[in-house]
Amino acid sequence: MIPLSWYLILAAALFVIGLFGVLVRRNAVAILLGVELMLNAVNINLVSFWRYGDVSSMAGQVFAVIVFAVAAAEVSVGLALVISVYRRRNTVVADELDLMKW
Amino acid sequence: MNFWNDPLKVAATWLEGIFTGWGMDAVLAHVLVVFLGVFLLVTILMVLDIFLVWIERKVVARFQDRIGPNRLGPFGLIQPFADIIKLIIKEDTTPDGADKVVYNLAPILSMMSVLILWAVVPLAPVMLGIDLNVGVLFLIAAGAIGTLSIIMAGWSSNNKFAMIGGFRQVAVMVAFEVPMLAMLMIPTIFASSMNMNAIIEAQNIWYFIISPLGALIFLVAAIAELGRAPFDLAEGESELVAGFNIEYSGMKFGMFYAGELLHAFTFGGFWAILFFGGYRFFGLEQVSPFLAILILVIKAMVGYWVIMWVKYTMMRIRIDQMLGFNWKFLTPLSFALVLVTALMNTLLRGADSWLYVTGMFLSNVVVGWIALEIARSVARRERERLEGPTKVVEAQH
Amino acid sequence: MTGEQIIFLIVALFTLGSALMVVTTRNLIHAALWLVATLFGVAVIYALLNAGFMAVVQVVVYIGAIAILFIFAVMLTRKDLRDNTPQTNKNWWAGALVAVLTFAGLVFTLQGWSGFSKTAAAIPSGFDAISQLGEQLTSPAAYVLPFEVASVLLLAALVGAVYVAFNKK
Numbered sequence: 063m064i065p066l067s068w069y070l071i072l073a074a075a076l077f078v079i080g081l082f083g084v085l086v087r088r089n090a091v092a093i094l095l096g097v098e099l100m101l102n103a104v105n106i107n108l109v110s111f112w113r114y115g116d117v118s119s120m121a122g123q124v125f126a127v128i129v130f131a132v133a134a135a136e137v138s139v140g141l142a143l144v145i146s147v148y149r150r151r152n153t154v155v156a157d158e159l160d161l162m163k164w
Numbered sequence: 165m166n167f168w169n170d171p172l173k174v175a176a177t178w179l180e181g182i183f184t185g186w187g188m189d190a191v192l193a194h195v196l197v198v199f200l201g202v203f204l205l206v207t208i209l210m211v212l213d214i215f216l217v218w219i220e221r222k223v224v225a226r227f228q229d230r231i232g233p234n235r236l237g238p239f240g241l242i243q244p245f246a247d248i249i250k251l252i253i254k255e256d257t258t259p260d261g262a263d264k265v266v267y268n269l270a271p272i273l274s275m276m277s278v279l280i281l282w283a284v285v286p287l288a289p290v291m292l293g294i295d296l297n298v299g300v301l302f303l304i305a306a307g308a309i310g311t312l313s314i315i316m317a318g319w320s321s322n323n324k325f326a327m328i329g330g331f332r333q334v335a336v337m338v339a340f341e342v343p344m345l346a347m348l349m350i351p352t353i354f355a356s357s358m359n360m361n362a363i364i365e366a367q368n369i370w371y372f373i374i375s376p377l378g379a380l381i382f383l384v385a386a387i388a389e390l391g392r393a394p395f396d397l398a399e400g401e402s403e404l405v406a407g408f409n410i411e412y413s414g415m416k417f418g419m420f421y422a423g424e425l426l427h428a429f430t431f432g433g434f435w436a437i438l439f440f441g442g443y444r445f446f447g448l449e450q451v452s453p454f455l456a457i458l459i460l461v462i463k464a465m466v467g468y469w470v471i472m473w474v475k476y477t478m479m480r481i482r483i484d485q486m487l488g489f490n491w492k493f494l495t496p497l498s499f500a501l502v503l504v505t506a507l508m509n510t511l512l513r514g515a516d517s518w519l520y521v522t523g524m525f526l527s528n529v530v531v532g533w534i535a536l537e538i539a540r541s542v543a544r545r546e547r548e549r550l551e552g553p554t555k556v557v558e559a560q561h
Numbered sequence: 562m563t564g565e566q567i568i569f570l571i572v573a574l575f576t577l578g579s580a581l582m583v584v585t586t587r588n589l590i591h592a593a594l595w596l597v598a599t600l601f602g603v604a605v606i607y608a609l610l611n612a613g614f615m616a617v618v619q620v621v622v623y624i625g626a627i628a629i630l631f632i633f634a635v636m637l638t639r640k641d642l643r644d645n646t647p648q649t650n651k652n653w654w655a656g657a658l659v660a661v662l663t664f665a666g667l668v669f670t671l672q673g674w675s676g677f678s679k680t681a682a683a684i685p686s687g688f689d690a691i692s693q694l695g696e697q698l699t700s701p702a703a704y705v706l707p708f709e710v711a712s713v714l715l716l717a718a719l720v721g722a723v724y725v726a727f728n729k730k
Contacts, residue, residue, distance in 0.1 A: 063565070063680040064680070066681070075664060076576065076580055081660050082656050083584030085655075091634050092584075098600075113611060114681045117688065123612060123690070127694075131715055134715065136718075137631070263590075266590075266594065304621050305625070307625070319632070338626065
């Protein structure tokens, strides 16, 4: 049997890899890729807590489903913003999108 | 337990006995036997695929008033083998600037996305790869891999035509996944299960009779998903030369081609399973699993023939027409149908079976009729906007 | 070590390896394709956790929609980001440090928790996770409100995405 700790460590590792991507990448699309990794790590945690806790209470899976919906919404709006920014500024490098910075 | 009643289990137990007899670990022997089963199924499908080439060519020839392959062997049966030899000995080219790994991975993924579908196909009451309780969703999941393979092929070829073809195909597949998923909900509502086997077992009356509109919309969405005419915009020979597979040659092209044929046959099979009772045919499936497989294959062939029939009698439509058709007509219609079906199912749950069937059938007819009336009035308004009011001309008899 | 553990380790290594490729590879299309590999690995993890529905939905939603959307977005915004320019900003070492520290902190915190190394109880026979999930998602006593809110959120995202990305000529 696999202990719960394995899943939690996997999720933690996936989360920090995503975090690294978000902090380090220059391209806005790549930053969103990192956010996706982080959301997946959270989902692994939710589903493994469902499996290792009370199976008949579906809270873990329900919240994982809601994370799916949130992820889909986040990606569609986020990428729409990136494409819109690209049309106006002709760049998607996060450092160069500095119009609001003084 | 005798071989003719449950051949798969008997063979598996026998093989596992042999392997453990050789001193093999029981778990390892089981894994090996499962692997052999998968290998056998895939091999049978690939061999079937070879004959699908022949069937396709013969049928298209009949539609176009020709004879088709008739030189090699009886009825040209050896022709597909000649085709394969040609594909294998052709030069295998990779375009300059292509992304080699992705370019070579795409045809494999394309073929895989079709073969993986057969994991959930119940061939007979006791013969199915895996009794997945989300079998219906698995269909969509495998389609997602197919979409991915096409966009990979289109992008990695480093060719504008391939890229446009890939874009188009993805736009189409993502769009038509919506009505398809909605139509998969209809057998799910009737059988109250997403398990393929449970859906077949629940079909004492074919779901085609209960929900003819659902079966039709599923077929349309399936054809779009397959990328066959009238929805073959990804290939679009007249405008895109060959679309996403333009740069592929030899067996890599062969993989796309064989994948497409097998995919069409597979969707014929799923149409049969979801709406035509799968392997069931007046209790004949109880006689022997082999008979059940035969029934399923015949039904799948009929479905495949319908898909070919559509392909060779319809012309290709434009991409904007096609997406407009999906988003403005098919998707709202399929959602309305799912709502009405769920409502009727709740209302008629306890009723007699003839009342249930009649009520469901009539609700389908009403939904379809309303949809057609709306489409007709919208089209008339559109026509009048473009051409001015039409004069009603009395028919002269 | 049981077979299940070996499978878990292989899948976990594959998932983490492809996740690393997502954040380090220079070619963004490759990054998106590595993301597909990662998502697939996560789907297998769900299957190992007996959550078949989640595994299939993962493939349908993430690979079938989100990853494809990413590939589209990369292709549509590709002009000036050549594959040979550095893809990381100059503070990458600080990012790596934060990531490693976060990981260490997470593992350290989890270590002290009593339920950290517990094993799963067997799923009771006849338990159907899908019908349970469906009932709880639509039951007023359970999660119908979050479910409806999620659907409103999706609708809002749909309208918002169309509005933001629409090219006003």
